[in-house]
Amino acid sequence: MDFKLTEEQELLLESVDEVCERFGTEQYFKECDEKHVWPKEFTDALLENGFQSLGLDEQYGGTPVDTQTLMLVAERMCKNGVPIYIYGNLCALKDMTEYGSDEQKEQCFAEVAKGNPGFVLGFTEPGAGSDSSALASTYTRRDGKVYLNGSKSFMTNAVNSKYMLCVARNSEDDASLRENRSKFSMWWVPLRDDEGNLTPGISIEPLEKIGWNMGNTCELHMEEVELEEKDLVGTEGNGFMQAMVNFEVERLIACAQSLGAAECAFEDATHYATQRIQFGKPIGKNQLIQEHITEMYMKIENMRNWVYKTAWKIDNGEPVQIDSAVAKLYCGRAAFEVIDTALQVMGGIGYTKDCRISRLWRDQRVYRIGAGTDEIMIHIAGRAIQKLYQD
Structure with a gap:
């Protein structure tokens, strides 16, 4: 498996960075979070730049991309501090593209074209x-x-x-x-x-x-x-099976979002560790802080491997029932652990609303519940793994 980015992927991620830098500042998200309002200016910018229809077929006004690319974009969004629930819901539209009537599709994608949920x-x-x-x-x-x-x-x-x-x-x-x-x-x-x-x-x-x-x-x-x-x-x-048609990809995009959020918190905390002076030296020179940084880095790399490998298997037509469940289980847990450790490195400032890690910490916890609880992921994977070893 070669996960080296293509030139097109690199350009796409540069575009993500540019949109986030211009429209998705932390001050903007902080204000939206405090006021409990949807960040419409940012999501409108995503729509204008084609990200809201990324992954959809051209007949629905979208730009087709493979699963790997979709995960890279979701990861990069959250790495830039975009709230984990703002981007990535379009993959659920497969329920409509696969099963909706012409009239239903027209109504659904008219909403998507306006920047609204389908x-x-x-x-x-x-x-x-x-x-x-x-x-x-x-x-x-x-x-x-x-x-x-x-x-x-x-x-x-x-x-x-x-x-x-x-x-x-x-x-x-x-x-x-x-x-x-x-x-x-x-x-x-x-x-x-x-x-x-x-x-x-x-x-x-x-x-x-x-x-x-x-x-x-x-x-x-x-x-x-x-x-x-x-x-x-x-x-x-057939409603239950129709609803299940894209659950594995939806779970994986939750993993990519979790990975990005963990990277965001890690980078903030590690930068802080090189600048924060206590006892006459940066706290990053203390061995316990180095242990925190190393463990966060290790978990992030493990998360990345799960996301990229599972996306590669989907794009190559391989079954991912076990992979998607275990990836969701691991990334949901590991991302929260990374963000929690990052908050610890930041100390008291990390627990204030002036620090975005506190927002990431609050938002990330639900990913051990939503899109399939930890317990259900264990149930799915545990049964499927045993089937591999039945005589």
């Missing part, structure tokens, strides 16, 4: 987090219409989204078949009209979180939300 995924529920088979939201056919009922949880950017891709089960299913994932279907749900008014039967409640302050995470409730048959996405009964 949709918010309605999957997780109050009683169904890691246990996806426990999804309880239902759809019911009545008088030629379809009606949705239920609740969805931890929906990122539901306040900013015009549409939801909602996974629900047929209300006529036998309750004893709750674990039969072939009973799930996917529906295209307008959340609001062109004036921003919520669709009748939809209510959205933002959640207060430890981090991710620039984005919103919401609870969404549906009560007799009226749809039509044309709002079915893909094949009825």
